[in-house]
Amino acid sequence: MRADALLLALVLLATGCASVSQVPGRGRSLSHAPREDSAPAWVEAPNDEPPRAWNALPRVLSGSEQRLLRRQQPRDDVTAVGDVSREAAAGGGARSAASTRQAVLDAADEVKGSLRGVEAAFTRLAARPPDPWGWSLTGVFTRYLDQGSKQVTWLHAALGSATVLTDAASEVGDTDMELGLLRMTGPKLQAAWFGTLLLATWVDFLHLADAVLRNCPMCSVEKLFADLYRVQGLMEPTLTDLASLDPERVEAATTAMPELMGKLTREFDTLQRETRETLKLGGQVIAAMQAVEMVTMISTMKMAMPRVPPSAPMTLGVGLVMRSGGVMVGSRMVVSAEWVEMMRRLVQAGVISVPAVGAAVLIQGGQVTMAQAHQDLPKGVRDALGDSPEVRGMQVTGRAGAGMSDAPKHHVLPQEQRKWFEQRGFKGDMDIDQFCVRMEKAHHEAIHGGGNWKLGRTWPGEWNRMIMELLREAEVEAGRLMTRNEILKEVAKRMRDYGIPMSFTPGRGR
Amino acid sequence: MSGGDAWRGNIRARLYERVRARGYDSLTAFADARPAVPLYALADELGRDDVAAVQVLSGLLYEAEQRKQVTSFVRDVLVRELSERFPNGWPEVLDDASRGEVAMALGSWTAYTPDTHKERVRLARAALRASPPPAGWRPLGPDDELLRTLLPDEEV
Numbered sequence: 001m002r003a004d005a006l007l008l009a010l011v012l013l014a015t016g017c018a019s020v021s022q023v024p025g026r027g028r029s030l031s032h033a034p035r036e037d038s039a040p041a042w043v044e045a046p047n048d049e050p051p052r053a054w055n056a057l058p059r060v061l062s063g064s065e066q067r068l069l070r071r072q073q074p075r076d077d078v079t080a081v082g083d084v085s086r087e088a089a090a091g092g093g094a095r096s097a098a099s100t101r102q103a104v105l106d107a108a109d110e111v112k113g114s115l116r117g118v119e120a121a122f123t124r125l126a127a128r129p130p131d132p133w134g135w136s137l138t139g140v141f142t143r144y145l146d147q148g149s150k151q152v153t154w155l156h157a158a159l160g161s162a163t164v165l166t167d168a169a170s171e172v173g174d175t176d177m178e179l180g181l182l183r184m185t186g187p188k189l190q191a192a193w194f195g196t197l198l199l200a201t202w203v204d205f206l207h208l209a210d211a212v213l214r215n216c217p218m219c220s221v222e223k224l225f226a227d228l229y230r231v232q233g234l235m236e237p238t239l240t241d242l243a244s245l246d247p248e249r250v251e252a253a254t255t256a257m258p259e260l261m262g263k264l265t266r267e268f269d270t271l272q273r274e275t276r277e278t279l280k281l282g283g284q285v286i287a288a289m290q291a292v293e294m295v296t297m298i299s300t301m302k303m304a305m306p307r308v309p310p311s312a313p314m315t316l317g318v319g320l321v322m323r324s325g326g327v328m329v330g331s332r333m334v335v336s337a338e339w340v341e342m343m344r345r346l347v348q349a350g351v352i353s354v355p356a357v358g359a360a361v362l363i364q365g366g367q368v369t370m371a372q373a374h375q376d377l378p379k380g381v382r383d384a385l386g387d388s389p390e391v392r393g394m395q396v397t398g399r400a401g402a403g404m405s406d407a408p409k410h411h412v413l414p415q416e417q418r419k420w421f422e423q424r425g426f427k428g429d430m431d432i433d434q435f436c437v438r439m440e441k442a443h444h445e446a447i448h449g450g451g452n453w454k455l456g457r458t459w460p461g462e463w464n465r466m467i468m469e470l471l472r473e474a475e476v477e478a479g480r481l482m483t484r485n486e487i488l489k490e491v492a493k494r495m496r497d498y499g500i501p502m503s504f505t506p507g508r509g510r
Numbered sequence: 511m512s513g514g515d516a517w518r519g520n521i522r523a524r525l526y527e528r529v530r531a532r533g534y535d536s537l538t539a540f541a542d543a544r545p546a547v548p549l550y551a552l553a554d555e556l557g558r559d560d561v562a563a564v565q566v567l568s569g570l571l572y573e574a575e576q577r578k579q580v581t582s583f584v585r586d587v588l589v590r591e592l593s594e595r596f597p598n599g600w601p602e603v604l605d606d607a608s609r610g611e612v613a614m615a616l617g618s619w620t621a622y623t624p625d626t627h628k629e630r631v632r633l634a635r636a637a638l639r640a641s642p643p644p645a646g647w648r649p650l651g652p653d654d655e656l657l658r659t660l661l662p663d664e665e666v
Contacts (some may be wrong), residue, residue: 443514453521456571458580458624461564467623474617477635478609486610490618496550498561499516 001303009463018366033239044412048319059195091466097182100349101169101390103342104185108162109142111189115196121203131214137206141213144206144228151199154243155192162188162431172485173252177492179349180502184434187353191242192357197363202263205231208295215288224271224301226470233268234260247505254356255383255484261363280430320365322380327361334365344386349433350503358500361385368452400442409436415466418509435491436507437500465492516562525569537569540579541586545625545651548594549587574579581663584627589618592649599648634660638652 026115124147137145162185169181209228212219240261241253244420250374258416275292321328326336346352379384413421421432449462460466470490471485475482482490495502523536532555534540549577553563553582567587574583592600595615601608623631636662649657 126588412660418584440514440517443517446517451517451521453517454567454568455522455573456568456575456624458575458626459571459622460625461568470614470617470621472617473620473632473635474610474613477616477639482610482613486614490614493550493618497553497567499514 029207036287037466052434060255071096093165097175097178098468099168100182100345100351103345103349104162104166104182104189104351106342107189107346108159108166108185108191111192111196112159114200115159115192117197118203119152120391121207122152125203128210129459131185133497136211136213140225141209141228142263144209145234147232148199148202148206151195151239153336155195155199158188158243158245159197160191161429162192164417168430170486172488172492174489174492176496177488178494180504181488183350183502184504186346186353188245188325190254190352191250192243193360194257194361195239195242196297197257198260202231202235204295205268205271207403208271208275208292211292211295212271215284215291216279218282225300227271231264233261234267245506251353251356254353254359258360259358270294299473304377320378320381322378322384327365327381327384329365335361340384344384347386348388351372354382354385357385358382388412406437407440409505409506410439411509412495412504413487414468415490415509416464417468420468421487424481424487429510430484434506437504439500443499447500463498467491470494513562516565517558518560521565522569523563524560525556526580528561528656531618532556536573537566538573538602541566541570546593546649548590567622579663580624580627581630581661582652584631585649585654585657587616587622587663588657589649589651589654591615591618591622596648599646600643604642630661 122145125137127138130138158430165181168177172178172181205228209224211220212224230467238253238256241249244250247390271290272295276289277291279292320334322340324337325333326338326340327334343352343357347354347357359380363375411432412435413426415432418432426435427431442451445451447461447463449460454461471482471487476489494503528539529537529540530533532540533665534543540545542554542641544552548567553561553566556566569584571580592615595611601606601612604612616638620628620631620635643656647656
């Protein structure tokens, strides 16, 4: 155990000082990290895509062991930034759908990599043998390890479901529908992203608890247990909202994340401070002290640590500036330009909302707060992320925005025909409940035959009847079943004809 | 089309106001001046954000009902449908994919046809299946010869 602490102290010496002046958590660290399994998907990227257009995610999204490695990356590693945005703007709709798809795949891969790191940390923590006094994160503490492992299950499911939708999007052959399907990955991606971040934070608490148990015999085990219980309680509601994968709940949980991270940071700081006091009282060796300090150095919350958030509301976003290399606070890189570029694509396609990306940037910038605050980023940063009135409009009429968020959901593919659609591949992540749209009452009534818009008497134009007649007659014509892709492509055309926005949200079936 | 704008306000008044603003006294005249242009493109021209293609369709049907030219209207619907899907004319090789596309075109035609004419359209489709049009067939208006054979006027 002493050797252990010594090793930690050595690593601390080797990397700790450097971290103050050197920019951590950016650059191509992912590709340098010794985890081959996280390397990947960009291999399949089209040739015109600069490989690894982004690969620097917020440091908060990756496992702690990786962060240690990252800190050793040289600073100029990140500067090669392709002018991807101009390239994307030059292409047509299909091209932009392709680049959006790539961004979704890249983002999903990144979250998967982070999740693997978190899982590995859980496994290591669970496998650590008890120290000579018999202390470790087992026994009564096992439940806290289990809590983490339980979350991993839904996170994998969310990422898997995003992958299914992305695959379907690549095959559908209609640009609008492709973007519609890609937008459906948004809430899943966002939930997995922030869920993984929370889980990484939970790993930090477990590391700290482990360090306390091993190094602070005078610390109260009961108190530690209760502290972890409280922290778990803080995370629980957010994790539940994220796990629901419901677009509105995910969005609300996401935008409240800086506040939650503020609370967690404060908890972490308090727990660590109390441990230090106790160690001091007991005249503990410096190594024990450093073992506890060490946990902070590798912590997800490190950026917020230098100044624990005030309990009063503060103005967020202060000091965040967009520069050519990325978003900076002073001389520190918060997120790289590559990451910003990926997010810009996702934001502009309506996959991820600006407030969600904003929350990530704030957290990464250490700008967490104890109180709910207005979370707008400085304009320069927002512009770089692709924020614009059109994008906001899209999110208002689309998923999770104000205005439309109360409008009732309606199935685009008639629920009465669930079986018919199931037989044509609308199952699981692609079942008809996934294809609901929010519509105002007047619009909904109009497409179901109400209102006075139908000038011609002899064509009822009722949506459900029209779409089923179309598909059934087409099958008669073709002499075979229509495929899921053919149906989706056709439905996209008719949605266009009826002025139904291509933004799907999952609804409940009867 | 971003959302519900097409379904707010007085739809009929908006439609005719836009048609008149473009110098036509009827929707039919506006559409006739744009032969074989898909319905959604007509709608976009009248109002990108607040006119839906099915409103144009219904308006054209209304005028056809008044003029007793519904059969011609029905042929016109197919013309616009085909021009969207097969800008180079009827597909040369009918593989599985293009067979599906043809099927959807004819299914759409039926679904966008008024109840009074659905049966005749089904018969026309059966005739088309029995003897398919030559590759490259690209009707440019409701008076296309082959189309008129498939679905002759009966009102006049």
